[in-house]
Amino acid sequence: MRDFRNKIIHNWQILREILEKYRMVGKIIGFTNGCFDILHKGHIYYLYQAKEYCDVLVVGINTDESVRRIKGYPKPINSLEERMVVISALEAVDFVTPFEQDTPIDLIEYLKPDVYFKGGDYKDKAIPEMKVIEKYRIDYKVLVFVPDSSTSRIIERIIERGGK
Amino acid sequence: MFGLFSKKEPSFAEESPIKMTIIEADKWIDIYGYIEKTDKGSIQVYVPLLSQYMSNNLVPITPEKSTNVNLLEAQKDGTVKLFNFDSLIKDIILAEKRIILEKPSKFREKSFGKIKDLLSNFDLEVEMEIEYNALGVPHTQKGKTHRIFHNGISLFTSIPIPPKTIIEVSVRIPHIEYIEKKKDKFTVSVLESKQIEKKKFETVLNFEKIEESLKKYLLEYSLVNQKV
Numbered sequence: 396m397r398d399f400r401n402k403i404i405h406n407w408q409i410l411r412e413i414l415e416k417y418r419m420v421g422k423i424i425g426f427t428n429g430c431f432d433i434l435h436k437g438h439i440y441y442l443y444q445a446k447e448y449c450d451v452l453v454v455g456i457n458t459d460e461s462v463r464r465i466k467g468y469p470k471p472i473n474s475l476e477e478r479m480v481v482i483s484a485l486e487a488v489d490f491v492t493p494f495e496q497d498t499p500i501d502l503i504e505y506l507k508p509d510v511y512f513k514g515g516d517y518k519d520k521a522i523p524e525m526k527v528i529e530k531y532r533i534d535y536k537v538l539v540f541v542p543d544s545s546t547s548r549i550i551e552r553i554i555e556r557g558g559k
Numbered sequence: 560m561f562g563l564f565s566k567k568e569p570s571f572a573e574e575s576p577i578k579m580t581i582i583e584a585d586k587w588i589d590i591y592g593y594i595e596k597t598d599k600g601s602i603q604v605y606v607p608l609l610s611q612y613m614s615n616n617l618v619p620i621t622p623e624k625s626t627n628v629n630l631l632e633a634q635k636d637g638t639v640k641l642f643n644f645d646s647l648i649k650d651i652i653l654a655e656k657r658i659i660l661e662k663p664s665k666f667r668e669k670s671f672g673k674i675k676d677l678l679s680n681f682d683l684e685v686e687m688e689i690e691y692n693a694l695g696v697p698h699t700q701k702g703k704t705h706r707i708f709h710n711g712i713s714l715f716t717s718i719p720i721p722p723k724t725i726i727e728v729s730v731r732i733p734h735i736e737y738i739e740k741k742k743d744k745f746t747v748s749v750l751e752s753k754q755i756e757k758k759k760f761e762t763v764l765n766f767e768k769i770e771e772s773l774k775k776y777l778l779e780y781s782l783v784n785q786k787v
Contacts, residue, residue, distance in 0.1 A: 401584045409585075416587050419786050420580050420627035421643060421667065490585070 402483040403491050407505050410453070410492050414506060417451050425449025426508035428499040430462045430546070431478050432471045437514075437544025439485070444538045445512040446487035454488050455502050458495040465497055472550070498523045507531050515540025568666055569632050569642045571597035576734045576783045577604055578629040579646075579658070586617040591733035591783070592658065594630070601649055602660040607736045609656040624648045628660065631783045639674050643667045643787035669787045678774065682708035683781040689714070691728040694746070707781045709774075711747055711765040719752035719760045726764060732776040734783070745769035 404410040414424050427445055431438055431454070446452045456479055462471040471478065475493055483491045494502045503511060504527050511533050513522060528535050569575075571594055579590040592606035606612065613620055630642040644663040651658055671677060687704045689712075706713040712728070720726075729744045747764035754760050766774075 397584055401586075404585065413585050413587075416580070416582060420582065421787070 399480060399483040402489060403479050405493060407492060407502065410490060411506055413490070414451065414453070414508075418509075422450035423448075423510065424506070424508045425452045425510040425512060426455065426499075426503060426506060427452070427512040428455035428457070428494070428502070429514075430457045430466065430471060431482050432462065432473055432546045433549050434481050435544050435546065435549060437541040438482075440541045440544075441512075441514055441538055442482075442485055442487045445536075448512070448536055449508075449510050451489045452487060453490045453492065453506065453508065454482055455492055455494045455499045456482060458493050461495050461497055470546075472546075500524055500527050503527050503533070504531070508533060510534040510536055512536050512538055514538060569630055569640070569668075571602055571630070571662075572632055575633070576631045576779045578734075578783045579604070579626045579648075579660070580628075581618050581620060581624055581626050583618050588612060588615055588618045588620070590620070590626075590658070591780075593734050595657070597662065600662050602646075602662055604658045604660060605736075606656050606658055608731075608733055609651075609653060609658070613651075613653060620648070620651065622648050622650055626660070628663075629783050629785075629787065631779060633674060637673045637675060639671045639677070639782065641669045641671065641782060641785055641787055643669075667787045669785065671782060674778075677778060677782075678709060680709050681778060681781065682706060683785060685781045685784045687730060687777075687780060689728050689730050691726050693720075694725045694727060705761060707777055709778075711750070711763065712777075713761050713763045715755070716752065716760050716762045717758050719754070720749045720762050722749050722751060724749040725767065728764075730773075730777075732773075732780055734780065735776055743773065745773060 418424060425445055425448055456475065459471055459475050479491045479493065482488055500523060503524055511524065511528055515537055573594055573596060575594045577592050577594055581588050590606055590612050592604045595603045595605045597603065626646055626648055628644050628646050632640050632642065634640055644666045646663050647661040649659040649661050683706065685704060685707050687707065689704060690699050690701055692699045702714050704712045704714050725746060725748050727744060727746050746767040748767050750763040750765050752760040752762040
């Protein structure tokens with residue numbers, strides 16, 4: 396079984412070199428991103444679906460600062476390190492890397508994956524990454540959204556039950 | 560993204576250069592050699608630097624390991640083709656510097672032009688370890704090429720090197736057993752150093768003196784390192 400620790404690559408340049416090697420031997424590189432704060436069923440379905448379309452799945456994870464900017468306090472519940480470890484332990488995930496920007500545009504532009512995945516809740520919505528996806532002719536796939544699965548919903552349930 | 564699946568399989572001609580890549584998680588190793596012989600189910604590859612590869616600390620090389628292979632073959636019409644396939648290491652005979660590969664059934668291929676034409680006109684992005692020093696300067700530096708082309712090489716340097724500086728370069732062509740002493744060296748002169756980013760320059764070097772055989776090996780190495 397692959398050690399989750401060698402899936403976490405903080406340095407984008409090192410990650411790009413690794414991916415280039417996989418590309419050289421004909422592997423398809425897939426990329427997705429998110430906060431992945433409290434892991435739930437929707438995340439699992441989503442990442443496993445993505446892996447079906449590529450050979451190497453890379454997950455970009457928002458840093459704590461960027462989650463706070465996008466989602467507001469008290470998120471994230473789990474720190475970046477905790478979130479990266481949890482996601483990297485999934486068999487469907489090959490590499491995990493953090494990004495501090497509000498959008499993954501810079502990371503996509505740097506890694507130039509073959510396929511970019513987005514969750515079904517973004518279907519028909521304009522996404523800021525589209526420009527860079529089109530520029531580099533990256534395949535764009537919207538994956539099936541699992542209803543009633545969200546980190547916010549889990550937090551609400553915990554609060555409703557008074558933490559018991 | 561890929562070359563087309565090939566209907567015609569390679570002939571696995573003797574002495575065809577081959578590169579076997581083993582990737583494990585975030586580590587990989589490229590193993591170079593040439594084909595010695597083939598039979599119905601296997602390919603025998605001679606690997607001049609096998610003991611060095613075996614002692615690497617990155618990826619263990621063992622039988623049953625999957626490997627992705629690039630095979631460069633000269634065609635009857637004078638052109639050259641690069642085949643790519645997935646294979647399995649069946650056996651390793653360290654004392655004889657041999658790796659036995661399983662013969663694959665599926666191939667991808669990419670055609671290049673005629674070798675004769677390529678030798679006078681090619682420009683490929685390829686990393687190759689080199690050692691170099693400016694003539695008259697005893698200190699030898701290690702580096703990697705960024706491009707190899709018919710008339711020279713380029714490499715990344717942290718400082719610009721003045722044009723016309725003469726540099727002696729030595730290489731170890733990994734898929735070749737042995738190159739006669741002094742024929743593994745060539746001299747180049749600096750054409751220009753272009754700034755790529757802060758403290759990173761692409762220094763373009765034109766051949767001043769190079770053996771034709773070495774130039775051919777550099778072309779082979781460059782081609783076997785291309786993506787199919």
